[in-house]
Amino acid sequence: MKKIEMVDLKGQYERIQEQVNKSVLNTIESTKFVNGPQVKIFQEHLEDYLNVKHVIPCANGTDALQIALMGLGLKPGDEVITADFTFAATVEVISLLGLTPILVDIEPKTFNIDVSAIKKVISPKTKAIIPVHLFGQVADMDEIMALAEKNNLHVVEDNAQSIGANFTFSDGNKKKTGTLGHIGTTSFFPSKNLGAYGDGGAIFTDDDELAHTIRGMVNHGMYIRYQHDVVGVNSRLDSVQAAILDIKLSYLDFYNESRKAAALKYNQRLNDHPNLITPFRKGDCDSHVYHQYTVRVVDGDRDGLVKYLNENNIPCGVYYPIPLHLQKPYTSNQYRSEYFKVTLEVVDQVISLPMHTELADDQIDFITDHIKKFLE
Numbered sequence: 317m318k319k320i321e322m323v324d325l326k327g328q329y330e331r332i333q334e335q336v337n338k339s340v341l342n343t344i345e346s347t348k349f350v351n352g353p354q355v356k357i358f359q360e361h362l363e364d365y366l367n368v369k370h371v372i373p374c375a376n377g378t379d380a381l382q383i384a385l386m387g388l389g390l391k392p393g394d395e396v397i398t399a400d401f402t403f404a405a406t407v408e409v410i411s412l413l414g415l416t417p418i419l420v421d422i423e424p425k426t427f428n429i430d431v432s433a434i435k436k437v438i439s440p441k442t443k444a445i446i447p448v449h450l451f452g453q454v455a456d457m458d459e460i461m462a463l464a465e466k467n468n469l470h471v472v473e474d475n476a477q478s479i480g481a482n483f484t485f486s487d488g489n490k491k492k493t494g495t496l497g498h499i500g501t502t503s504f505f506p507s508k509n510l511g512a513y514g515d516g517g518a519i520f521t522d523d524d525e526l527a528h529t530i531r532g533m534v535n536h537g538m539y540i541r542y543q544h545d546v547v548g549v550n551s552r553l554d555s556v557q558a559a560i561l562d563i564k565l566s567y568l569d570f571y572n573e574s575r576k577a578a579a580l581k582y583n584q585r586l587n588d589h590p591n592l593i594t595p596f597r598k599g600d601c602d603s604h605v606y607h608q609y610t611v612r613v614v615d616g617d618r619d620g621l622v623k624y625l626n627e628n629n630i631p632c633g634v635y636y637p638i639p640l641h642l643q644k645p646y647t648s649n650q651y652r653s654e655y656f657k658v659t660l661e662v663v664d665q666v667i668s669l670p671m672h673t674e675l676a677d678d679q680i681d682f683i684t685d686h687i688k689k690f691l692e
């Protein structure tokens with residue numbers, strides 16, 4: 317059996333090595349390191365793949381979120397609602413811009429933002445909602461979009477973990493995650509479903525005016541050369557990363573199918589265990605691309621299991637061990653623990669198992685046999 321990795325980037329690279337090496341070398345030889353033709357080509361391919369009018373590449377997924385909020389013209393004091401259970405980048409950018417993050421609880425089955433909790437905290441100051449499509453699964457976008465429309469709010473989708481997933485609206489309309497709200501963002505961090513060989517990110521929107529605003533913002537607020545109309549940032553996807561991403565984009569559906577197949581195998585081996593809750597998929601098989609395969613250990617020793625797996629050379633992760641409302645910069649005396657019942661429960665139960673595009677059956681057997689042995 318091959319050594320088990322949490323994410324097997326080496327194995328994935330080896331399958332496309334020749335193609336990638338050639339393209340990287342060509343890009344270097346072109347010496348168009350920044351804003352080379354590769355960036356535009358990748359941007360257009362991603363626009364086609366997502367069926368969205370505008371993709372604006374940038375330096376990473378955190379920048380993408382920050383720039384999306386800047387593009388919406390939010391002002392200090394405006395409130396932005398997001399989930400208590402996500403990677404800190406989502407809330408970090410809200411605070412960085414002087415906006416007020418309002419954290420809310422999640423649904424126990426999907427780990428995604430709880431729409432009934434959003435309803436309770438909408439105030440006259442609320443300007444935006446950031447649903448995070450966590451672990452590869454789309455949030456409840458029918459309800460979130462309806463709520464946003466009723467209250468005149470912007471919806472920024474944090475799609476860092478779910479690129480390639482689909483959502484079917486109640487009217488039957490099917491769209492890619494990241495293109496369901498007013499603006500979407502993603503990350504090309506190497507371990508993400510569409511990962512570069514370094515950092516990268518992108519912003520998506522169908523809104524022409526917003527896209528124009530943002531294109532200037534990522535380039536120092538310049539719309540005309542050396543004329544700075546707004547305060548911007550410097551956030552670029554470099555040409556070498558774009559060349560690699562363009563190749564990997566052509567494999568994205570295949571990669572996501574591999575993840576789904578691995579998830580199915582995990583499910584078959586773990587579904588009926590009394591101490592485990594395997595991932596719940598709310599929609600059809602296109603609605604979850606398993607960025608993580610995260611199970612809940614109930615009435616069991618999650619931390620003991622982590623230790624046991626590591627001792628047996630099985631990597632695993634706890635995403636995320638501490639709710640954001642308990643993290644120093646993001647806490648507030650207005651929060652009460654009863655607002656975060658689900659998050660507070662799951663942070664002590666979740667364990668994410670190895671999940672990537674190269675997982676073999678014997679590896680999944682080895683992992684699940686050890687889990688069952690520990691929980692016996």
Ligand SMILES: *Cc1c(COP(=O)(O)O)cnc(C)c1O
Binds near residue numbers: 376448474504517
């Ligand atoms: C990875 C991630 C980000 C940040 O992306 P970077 O490219 O690392 O800046 C933001 N939100 C979520 C949910 C993520 O998983």
